[in-house]
Structures are given as structure tokens and as C-alpha cells.
Amino acid sequence: MGTRLRYAGGMTRRRETIETTWTIETAGIIGATGTIYTTDTNDSIDPGDSNDTHDSIDPGDSNDTGDSIETIDTTETIDTTWGSDIGGLLLAAGGGRRLGGRPKALLERRGRLLVEHAARVLREGGCTRVHVVLGAQAEAVRERAELTDCVLVENPQWEQGMGSSLRVGLASLAGTGAPAALVSLVDQPGIGPEAVARVLAAYESPATLAAAAYGGKRGHPVLFGSDHWAGIAASAAGDRGARAYLQAHKDAITLVECGDVAEPYDIDTVADLARLE
Numbered sequence: 001m002g003t004r005l006r007y008a009g010g011m012t013r014r015r016e017t018i019e020t021t022w023t024i025e026t027a028g029i030i031g032a033t034g035t036i037y038t039t040d041t042n043d044s045i046d047p048g049d050s051n052d053t054h055d056s057i058d059p060g061d062s063n064d065t066g067d068s069i070e071t072i073d074t075t076e077t078i079d080t081t082w083g084s085d086i087g088g089l090l091l092a093a094g095g096g097r098r099l100g101g102r103p104k105a106l107l108e109r110r111g112r113l114l115v116e117h118a119a120r121v122l123r124e125g126g127c128t129r130v131h132v133v134l135g136a137q138a139e140a141v142r143e144r145a146e147l148t149d150c151v152l153v154e155n156p157q158w159e160q161g162m163g164s165s166l167r168v169g170l171a172s173l174a175g176t177g178a179p180a181a182l183v184s185l186v187d188q189p190g191i192g193p194e195a196v197a198r199v200l201a202a203y204e205s206p207a208t209l210a211a212a213a214y215g216g217k218r219g220h221p222v223l224f225g226s227d228h229w230a231g232i233a234a235s236a237a238g239d240r241g242a243r244a245y246l247q248a249h250k251d252a253i254t255l256v257e258c259g260d261v262a263e264p265y266d267i268d269t270v271a272d273l274a275r276l277e
Contacts, residue, residue, distance in 0.1 A: 087182070090122060090133065099273070105141045105186050107267060114267070118186045121184070125197045126193075131172050133168055138152075161240075163238055164236075179203070195258040195261055212264070
């Protein structure tokens with residue numbers, strides 16, 4: 001997609017991670033600045049290299065997803081072979097304003113952080129490349145969360161809303177060769193690997209647009225073929241994420257019913273915390 005990466009400040013080691021600050025310039029995706037962290041200290045990380053992994057993004061729904069590493073029981077066999085090149089993008093930057101300023105990534109469910117759970121769901125559903133977009137209390141998330149196999153992308157403008165995290169997440173995937181991004185939210189722990197696998201299976205080409213549906217209503221996760229990334233980034237603003245783009249292209253979206261294998265509730269308010277017990 002004509003992506004070039006300009007490094008600002010070079011490469012430094014930080015708590016057994018490699019920290020790379022970068023500015024992305026591309027003819028397609030609107031410019032975004034962020035920091036990538038990886039736990040692989042043996043190789044330098046180029047955010048635009050096809051061997052890099054993982055990023056996270058907000059597909060444009062008002063719901064964010066939650067996650068915490070745990071053994072996930074499934075009632076069906078999941079074939080994940082076709083999803084291996086599609087990038088999993090987890091949007092986990094929000095500050096939890098309606099939760100009294102408690103970042104959703106650091107909420108716990110069954111003894112694990114939501115961000116861990118959500119990243120695990122993407123992997124078990126078939127995404128071998130997982131990028132996690134962080135924002136609020138990003139350093140605390142990096143220190144506390146077990147996200148060894150993920151690429152962590154810090155969005156310095158997270159307070160501008162999920163649209164900025166979506167742009168940063170897509171930009172981090174732009175040079176990896178991923179043909180599509182499967183976007184999930186950190187505050188939806190009721191969505192498991194079965195739903196991820198079903199939406200991944202809807203991929204046909206970089207022109208694909210697909211989304212999970214619950215009773216026929218569009219939800220997460222959402223799959224964006226790479227042909228759409230520039231248009232999504234251009235329209236992503238505030239907390240609307242990709243909603244404007246999806247509305248404009250609603251006839252092209254393949255809806256994948258997932259209501260029998262997932263519950264798309266959000267953890268948005270203090271009352272919602274009871275769902276984590």
C-alpha cells in the first residue's frame with residue numbers, strides 16, 4: 001500500500017522488550033505515530049516487515065472487547081488453517097471513563113486480565129499474527145499483562161477516541177503482508193474463538209468485508225480486507241471507529257451469525273463488572 005516507516009528515536013531495550021518509535025507515511029492510510037513493543041529481543045523489529053506480528057484495532061462499533069488468558073472450553077472443532085495470514089487486531093486503548101477511569105485492558109476476569117483473554121481468543125480462533133493497540137496506562141499493561149506472542153502498539157492519541165486507535169492499528173499491519181485485519185474489542189469477554197473462526201472463514205480476498213451478527217444485527221469481530229484499510233482510516237474519527245465506512249458499504253458486508261456461540265455484551269459501566277465474576 002505504498003507504506004514507508006520513518007524511525008524517530010531508534011531502537012531501545014526496555015524490560016526485555018524492544019521499543020521502536022515510528023511514524024508511518026503512506027499514500028493510502030492516513031499518517032499515524034505510535035510505538036511498537038515486542039518481547040522478541042533477538043531481532044530488531046521493523047513495523048513494516050512481513051515477519052512482524054500483531055496489532056489491534058477498533059472496527060467502528062461502540063463495543064470494545066475484553067480478554068484474559070484462560071483455558072477456553074469449546075463445543076465445536078475449529079478449523080483455523082485458512083486464517084493464518086490474516087492479522088488479528090485488538091483495540092485495548094480505552095481509559096474506562098464510565099468505569100471511573102479504570103482502563104478496560106487491566107480489568108480482571110477469572111484471575112486474568114481482559115487484554116490477555118482477548119488476545120488469546122484471537123489466537124485460538126485462528127489469527128497467528130496479533131497486534132494489540134494500547135493507550136491508557138500503556139506502561140502498566142505492558143508490565144502486568146502476559147502478551148509475549150503479541151506485537152504491542154501504543155497509541156499516544158488514544159484520548160481522541162477509538163478512531164485514532166483503529167488508524168494506528170491498521171498502519172502497524174500495513175507493511176506486514178496481511179490480506180485482512182480481524183478486529184476485536186477488549187471489553188467483550190463473551191465473544192470466544194468460535195466467533196473469530198467463523199468470521200475468518202468468510203474471507204475470500206482483500207476486498208472482503210465481513211462481520212459477526214447476533215440475531216441478524218452486526219457486531220464484533222469485524223473483518224476488513226486490506227483493500228478497505230485506506231478508506232476506513234480516512235473516515236475513522238472520534239469514537240465512531242469504522243461505523244461510517246461500514247454504513248456506506250453495508251451492501252458489501254457478509255454477516256456471519258454467531259449468536260449461538262457468543263454473547264456480544266460490553267463491559268462499559270460499573271454495573272457491567274458483575275459479568276466478570
